[in-house]
Amino acid sequence: MKNAFKFDRERLLLGIAGPVLALAVAFALSVLVLVASGLDPIEPFQIMFSSLQEQDVQVLIVNQWATYYLAALAVAVGFRMNLFNIGVDGQYRLAAVLAAIVGVKVSAPGPLHILIIILTAIVVGSIWAGVAGVLKTARGVSEVVSTIMLNAIAGNLIAWMVLKDQFGEQAEGSNDLTTGLIDESGWFPGIKVSDFAGEIYGFVFIAAAVGVVYWYVLSRTRFGFDLRASGASESAAAASGVDAKRMVLVSMLISGAVAGLAGMPELLGGTHTYSSNFPVGVGFTGITIALLGRNNPIGVAFAALLIAFLDKASSQLNLEGYPAEIAKIMQGLIVLSVVISYEQVRRYGQRRQQHRVGEELAAQAKKNRKEVSA
Template identity: 55%
Template sequence: MGRLSARSVLLGLAAPVSALVFAGLICSLILALTGTSPGSAVEAIVEAAQRPRTTVIAINNATNYYLAAVAVAIGFRMNLFNIGVDGQYRLAAMLAAALAGASFMESLPSFLRVTLTILTAMVVGATWAGIAGFLKVTRGVSEVISTIMLNAIATALVAFLLNPDRMAVLTGNDIHTPEITEGGQVSGIPFPDAPPSATVHGLIVVAILVGFLYWFGLSRTRFGFDLKATGLSESAAVASGVDVKRMVFLSMLLSGAVAGLVGMPELLGGAHSYSLNFPAGVGFIGIAVALLGRNHPIGMAFAALLWGLLDASANGLEGNDVPKEILAIMQGVVVLSVVIAYELVRRYRVRLEQREVGRALGSTKVPEAVGS
């Protein structure tokens, strides 16, 4: 048992370590070919990470990325590819911002205003994802195609509604939803040695709670068991009495509800309105973070922090004459390396298990027939 445990640990470490080493070698080669010292790039990233302001930005970015990753991972657990997280969170953020900035909301208590804003975002995200779920269970439409198309529709819908004649106001050259007053905002958390303007989004606690509920729901509830069972084998799930269509639809609703939360930390803790400058593309980053974290709540947290740190270090790279585009290359190489490494290690583990079974069968003596 000790030997097997040690082997399991080594196999568990082999994938991430080999992926990081390979990614480092590829990025170093690319930097060298562009005439940039790999050591300078690493030094610039380390220097940027040590600045309190950069750390705050990295944590805030990671909060958004983590929520997006959990939304994606819920679908992944059922072999559903919710590519529409980006459209779901942007539409949810825009409509929630319009509600939160409405004049009638100012008469409500602060806690109720914030709660209504968050619930609105979750309902909008779940509804938009539910369209894809409904099409899949009733017409067999691939969720990949439908969510991609719904992303395009969401983009057009946001552009249509973000107009001074509809749900937006014009301030100078900036078009945005009405400003959310202080009673509808969520205060930030001060960070040591960081300037007062640089605070960690207060809704980071929501991201932590979502991560815990994701873990608890999957590993400690019947729903989580049914969800994972359906993802592993639909036929086996049906044989055990699981309503597969119901699970598909509910999973898309849950994924969309979490996607609706993605824009809330920035909306209520930083921007206080939805505008053309609101962060975009977070949903697609969530796919990469979910892959890096292997759909595990802790793994996705570390992956989100890594991604957030790389994004926050962009300005530091430019100050050290290192092209910031190298960060996008590094992120892509890391994701590709991790996916390939985990697949290779998985195949090697399966091969080892097959050999173990072969040895066990080969060493088992078949009893002689009675009377022979």
């Protein structure tokens, strides 16, 4: 019992060591970049942390967290199946634009209107990811290649759909094409903080609930076990009666469905329309967050909060004469640091396990010799 507890404790420490080491390395490298640029290496961090005292910045971070968390969970579902879904950005954007179009065209009472929009986003995201899943299971096409190509196709489809001749609208005196404003019955209610700070999107709580569902399904159900087993070893999963190809397809469908939800905080709580100003690159940010959070829903939540903080707090840097791109550099350095630190922690964990096994075998051999001597 004691040894089991010790093993669990070591595994927990190793799990924490990866992201902590990654952040430490990223911070150190960021300091070096600032020094090399002739800038103060500490003041930019002080400025960003001091901005947390501003209520409007707090609200922006929390709202951004919801989008990043959902995007990262979509990536994490694929990772748990050993799939690299690079197409989350295309799935999220295509789902958002079609959900916005449906939201404008459909009239319904409040809750039903919101539900129709959300279901549209889920279905569209799932179908778009499912294309890559079918290609992989039926033709053996790498999901990395297919999702990259599907991102490009999604981008062009979106550009076509928002044209005035299709579903787009253009306000007088504006060059921006939009899908039109969704009726207020389709707005997801939020929590008003103040007139200055605005409101926290109500979808923040939906995002948190999705995280709970993700944890429960993958950790406490047979389906979750089959998914993780298939990702670890298709042959072993097949030997236990699991259809690995089916799990690949199902995983891509679920990943796409969650990706579709990623656009809902902004669409239903913020802009209430899709336009060229709608956030892009969210799916790629989700990859960073999923890696940093090690696909764990709690780890991913903290990682999403960190990246949201870097995004929103960096706006204060421009006011103080520092380039806001510092935060983008830090995000890139975090990705590199994650790859390096996790590999080092993995190797250390392997050495520790080999050393422990050696000690146990030596102790058992010594015990056997004593029994033979007796």
